[in-house]
Amino acid sequence: GENVEQHPSTLSVQEGDSAVIKCTYSDSASNYFPWYKQELGKRPQLIIDIRSNVGEKKDQRIAVTLNKTAKHFSLHITETQPEDSAVYFCAASGGANAGGTSYGKLTFGQGTILTVHP
Amino acid sequence: GAGVSQSPSNKVTEKGKDVELRCDPISGHTALYWYRQSLGQGLEFLIYFQGNSAPDKSGLPSDRFSAERTGGSVSTLTIQRTQQEDSAVYLCASSFAPVGYGYTFGSGTRLTVV
Numbered sequence A: 001g002e003n004v005e006q007h008p009s010t011l012s013v014q015e016g017d018s019a020v021i022k023c024t025y026s027d028s029a030s031n032y033f034p035w036y037k038q039e040l041g042k043r044p045q046l047i048i049d050i051r052s053n054v055g056e057k058k059d060q061r062i063a064v065t066l067n068k069t070a071k072h073f074s075l076h077i078t079e080t081q082p083e084d085s086a087v088y089f090c091a092a093s094g095g096a097n098a099g100g101t102s103y104g105k106l107t108f109g110q111g112t113i114l115t116v117h118p
Numbered sequence B: 001g002a003g004v005s006q007s008p009s010n011k012v013t014e015k016g017k018d019v020e021l022r023c024d025p026i027s028g029h030t031a032l033y034w035y036r037q038s039l040g041q042g043l044e045f046l047i048y049f050q051g052n053s054a055p056d057k058s059g060l061p062s063d064r065f066s067a068e069r070t071g072g073s074v075s076t077l078t079i080q081r082t083q084q085e086d087s088a089v090y091l092c093a094s095s096f097a098p099v100g101y102g103y104t105f106g107s108g109t110r111l112t113v114v
Helices: none
Strands: A004-007 A010-014 A019-025 A032-038 A045-051 A056-059 A062-067 A072-077 A086-093 A106-108 A112-117 B005-007 B010-013 B019-024 B031-037 B044-050 B065-069 B075-079 B088-095 B109-113
Touching: A004 A086, A010 A019, A019 A086, A019 A112, A032 A062, A045 A056, A045 A062, A072 A086, A106 B044, B005 B088, B010 B019, B019 B088, B019 B109, B031 B075, B044 B065, B044 B075, B075 B088
Parallel strands: A010 A112, B010 B109
Antiparallel strands: A004 A019, A019 A072, A032 A045, A032 A086, A056 A062, A062 A072, A086 A106, A086 A112, B005 B019, B019 B075, B031 B044, B031 B088, B065 B075, B088 B109
């Protein structure tokens, strides 16, 4: 099945700096890569996603890049603010190689605790 | 409804008891997922329902865990003979289709086995 590795596990930055979180995946057939933000005690919420026919996507201060050849994708947050502090999870959807009903199931990375210091 | 609804929000149970956790997905979402999140940990896949297809149960940690989805809507996750290691937040999510759409998560059920 799919395996997703996420780095770093913790990331500490100063307000205004950029933050980058990286993930690699194993299933070359995976074609959907969302990122979730989870604030303390709350549910994970989708913040941005990218599909395999696109190399980069931006939404204000957040961007995601995808390298299909290397099977890795990254989240970039610019001009970080204290309210960006949270746990961030990357995920990849099971591609055709997963077979049967595993197709479409999201496999999550281990999470990155981002702390933005004022 | 407007979001994914889970109940109860908190459950404290004695070791050895059975528990049922409920998930009511967003209306029209055909896919429903259960994940488990232990304190400070990531999201562990448990089970996935897609339409009328047989569910993907590959993530269920033991035969004490089971889930069903009635009428393609509400789902119930049952844990029999609970153990302390079952303590976690159980998250349900739903989506429109199995591929290419992000999940919407519920607020979860925090299960504590004492």
